[in-house]
Amino acid sequence: MTKLGIMTDENTTTQRTQPTEAATEAAIDTGAQQRDQGAQAAAESAAPVDFEPLTATYERLRHSTDPAELSEFARRPLPDRADQAAFSRATALLEAVAGNPHTPVADRVFLADTMPFPNVLVKLSEDPEPSVRQAVAANGDDKNWLVGRLTKDPVPAVRDTALKNKRTSWKMRLEGAQDPTADAETLDFLGVLGTESEEGAPAVLSSMVRRAVALNPNTSEAMLAKLANDPSAEVRHAVESRR
Template sequence: MTDSAFEPLTVTYEHLRHSTDAAELSEFARRELPDRSDQAAFSRATALLEAVGGNPNTPVEDREFLARTMPFPNVLVKLARDPEASVRQAVAANTDDKNWLVGRLTKDPVPEVRDTALRNRKTSWKMRLEGAQNPEVDAATLDFLATLGTEIEEGAPAVLSSMVRRAVALNPNTTAATLDKLADDPSAEVRHAVAKRRRQ
């Protein structure tokens, strides 16, 4: 391939989007980005990464690398739809994500992706609450959600965080150990939910 710097962006983009050359795609995925001060080169590079990230011929480990390290929504949106769960999980863990994108991944059909998204600090309180209410969410993630507003994110909105902890207390997947912790919760609503759960 000729030096892509001399090709129109659309030509290079379409080439990379359809390329079957794994080595070429891998090289683009790992290429150092130009300095942000060179806005034209920087914008071009991030646009091309979108093409690379969205190409299923890009090696999985390179798509995972982009999913973990990229702060750019255009690239992450492509990777959030990746057929490989490991790539979507890497997006779900990326704390540069936009909250709407992490929120989408809290609904992923693969439990590991869903649970990773629920642990991302960019996840909205609405999505956290829905996760805490979901009977398919695993016990470890529920244990994490049970600490929001008390042990972690102590500056969190009291009403919202207590709603999440209350939902955890009522979730059938919540372990006895997590319930014991929530039995001493500062919120009366959470303590009442624990008592209700124990009566069931």
């Protein structure tokens, strides 16, 4: 009887202990689950609620009629290049701003002056406002094919600016020197290439440009006098042929 009583007491104790341990484990699991849910909620609340996909933002800016919004975006400092995703996003969106005619002209000129990104400069090179295209023509980060295209612009000021850009190819410079509509100031610039400026320029190519300047009817007398003493015999002969 005694043994049976002891066993009964032990069973009772075990039965009492098991629910207690199960309850403790359940409480621990519930607490962990609540902590996980709290962490997830905190992460979700920390994420930007106004995030907009790139394509949606691009289209919104491309069709925006709000000059203030477009101006703010045009002047906004670019993200650090180390943040490649943010930097790429910003430069892509600048293309939309650059191509929007509602972006103020001053801001489009600012972008044309300061941006080194081909996608933005190409967009601005087609701008209907000549001052914007002229700013692109002067940009030292132009690709040579882009600035070469601007040497054929219908506006003389844009053409002349493009011809003075160091990124312009010698072929385009030669064609510019041969252009009967080129002004004297531009011809003065082209007439000293390889002598007084860009002294390391290819001798043959630069002398071809100077010879074309010597033959251009718009070349000033002062430039002709200078070319009469050019180190290239072909250039000097071109000047003599006009006497």
